[in-house]
Amino acid sequence: MSSINYDERIPNNVGIADNRRLKRALEAWQPAFLDWWRSNGPDGFMEKDVYLRTAISVEPDGWMNFDYVKMPDYRWGVFLMPSSDERKINFGRHKGEPAWQEVPGEYRAPLRRMIVIQGDTEPASVEQQRYLGHTCPSLYDLRSLFQVNVEEGRHLWAMAYLLHAYFGRDGRDEADALLQRHSGHEDRPRILGAFNEETPDWLSFFMFTTFTDRDGKFQLASLAESGFDPLARSCQFMLREEGYHMSTGERGVGRIIRRTCEVMCEHKTDDVRKHGVIDLPTLQKYVNFHCSVSMDLFGAEISTNAANSYAMGIKGRFREEGIDDDHLLTDASYPVEAWTGSEFKFSDEPALTTLNERLRNDYYAECARIVDSWNEIIREFGIAFELRLPHHAFHRAVGSFAELEFTPTGELITKEQWNENHDKWIPNDDDHVFVRSLMQEPVTEPGKFANWIAPPDRGLNRLPLDFEYVRLS
Numbered sequence: 001m002s003s004i005n006y007d008e009r010i011p012n013n014v015g016i017a018d019n020r021r022l023k024r025a026l027e028a029w030q031p032a033f034l035d036w037w038r039s040n041g042p043d044g045f046m047e048k049d050v051y052l053r054t055a056i057s058v059e060p061d062g063w064m065n066f067d068y069v070k071m072p073d074y075r076w077g078v079f080l081m082p083s084s085d086e087r088k089i090n091f092g093r094h095k096g097e098p099a100w101q102e103v104p105g106e107y108r109a110p111l112r113r114m115i116v117i118q119g120d121t122e123p124a125s126v127e128q129q130r131y132l133g134h135t136c137p138s139l140y141d142l143r144s145l146f147q148v149n150v151e152e153g154r155h156l157w158a159m160a161y162l163l164h165a166y167f168g169r170d171g172r173d174e175a176d177a178l179l180q181r182h183s184g185h186e187d188r189p190r191i192l193g194a195f196n197e198e199t200p201d202w203l204s205f206f207m208f209t210t211f212t213d214r215d216g217k218f219q220l221a222s223l224a225e226s227g228f229d230p231l232a233r234s235c236q237f238m239l240r241e242e243g244y245h246m247s248t249g250e251r252g253v254g255r256i257i258r259r260t261c262e263v264m265c266e267h268k269t270d271d272v273r274k275h276g277v278i279d280l281p282t283l284q285k286y287v288n289f290h291c292s293v294s295m296d297l298f299g300a301e302i303s304t305n306a307a308n309s310y311a312m313g314i315k316g317r318f319r320e321e322g323i324d325d326d327h328l329l330t331d332a333s334y335p336v337e338a339w340t341g342s343e344f345k346f347s348d349e350p351a352l353t354t355l356n357e358r359l360r361n362d363y364y365a366e367c368a369r370i371v372d373s374w375n376e377i378i379r380e381f382g383i384a385f386e387l388r389l390p391h392h393a394f395h396r397a398v399g400s401f402a403e404l405e406f407t408p409t410g411e412l413i414t415k416e417q418w419n420e421n422h423d424k425w426i427p428n429d430d431d432h433v434f435v436r437s438l439m440q441e442p443v444t445e446p447g448k449f450a451n452w453i454a455p456p457d458r459g460l461n462r463l464p465l466d467f468e469y470v471r472l473s
């Protein structure tokens with residue numbers, strides 16, 4: 001079942017053709033999806049040929065195929081990793097039982113909620129990035145943006161499939177609602193805060209794909225452990241695509257840093273804005289902003305919801321199987337850092353209720369490695385500047401730090417001090433205006449790159465950098 005049948009209207013490897021009710025439901029949802037894509041997807045590029053990759057099989061080798069395609073003709077479909085009959089639930093009170101092929105009645109509501117929340121983020125990011133194509137720094141980057149966008153569209157398909165296939169009428173309603181909420185909409189916003197923020201410029205896009213898509217990775221990795229087998233197998237495949245989104249971000253930011261360092265060395269100054277590149281302190285502010293809002297996506301430090309999802313076998317920990325413990329956590333504890341009123345202090349809390357915090361810490365550790373790799377570039381140029389992740393209490397809107405204000409290095413400050421200083425720490429209006437001023441005109445000549453970003457080391461799929469990644473004429 002791992003090869004994907006492209007003869008069907010909805011490409012899939014889950015045998016949709018054999019299930020008439022499901023086939024009809026998904027074929028009814030498909031035009032609504034396409035309407036949504038046309039009115040919320042990349043603005044102004046629907047009729048252009050884009051050099052995109054499409055999954056042709058879920059096997060590790062040869063799962064992708066590159067070709068020119070107009071985005072509305074992209075073959076979105078439903079791809080699950082192959083099932084293994086022996087897969088067992090790895091954690092929680094059902095540990096050791098066979099993974100569920102159907103939704104257990106008693107877990108129907110929490111599972112549906114989990115899938116809806118994940119599903120809601122997928123179209124949200126497409127909406128947030130809708131206008132970026134008009135200010136692209138190169139055809140290479142324009143293609144990357146569209147690849148990320150069509151794959152987020154596919155992630156939406158993945159969740160909509162689960163809702164249609166396993167949750168009956170409520171599932172169909174929820175799948176419709178995924179197309180009705182919109183990022184930043186006054187009455188029908190997306191569910192999570194960070195997905196209602198704008199992605200107003202390409203620096204924000206690269207930061208978003210670094211930090212917010214990485215939240216996605218950690219959520220998907222935890223859901224890939226789920227006792228509900230179709231969800232686990234869905235997320236396993238989505239994680240492959242997510243890897244591409246994160247590397248688009250990391251490499252994009254890395255290329256911006258490289259260009260800035262080149263200009264700093266060339267002109268022997270760190271006052272580089274006048275030379276049309278983004279100064280390192282401004283990049284630090286973007287790191288502070290995107291890291292902190294993404295940290296909020298993991299939820300409160302102490303959460304009975306998280307504990308229940310784990311105990312029920314719905315959502316595991318990051319790389320659950322590799323963790324050396326009983327996978328029940330009923331007697332285990334986990335250290336959680338909190339502000340006592342005078343200092344940060346760790347206290348041991350029940351491991352079950354602190355699963356959000358644990359996942360956030362896993363996430364933060366990975367972000368730190370990314371920032372290290374960016375600093376490596378700065379060091380190559382012999383420049384004495386280090387980017388840093390903000391302290392985890394900085395600029396938080398969710399959890400125990402939400403009511404307090406901290407500096408990026410974790411000193412407690414008053415509300416007044418925050419109000420006076422925050423525009424030194426997160427991008428202010430001037431920063432946004434400056435960054436946008438660099439991106440007024442798109443750069444669309446094959447092989448050319450905007451002044452504020454270095455070209456990548458090599459082209460995509462062994463093609464030259466001056467390949468026509470998007471045909472605009």
Ligand SMILES: [Fe+2]
Pocket residue numbers: 122151152155216242
């Ligand atoms: Fe996604």
Ligand SMILES: [Fe+2]
Pocket residue numbers: 152213216241242245
């Ligand atoms: Fe993504």
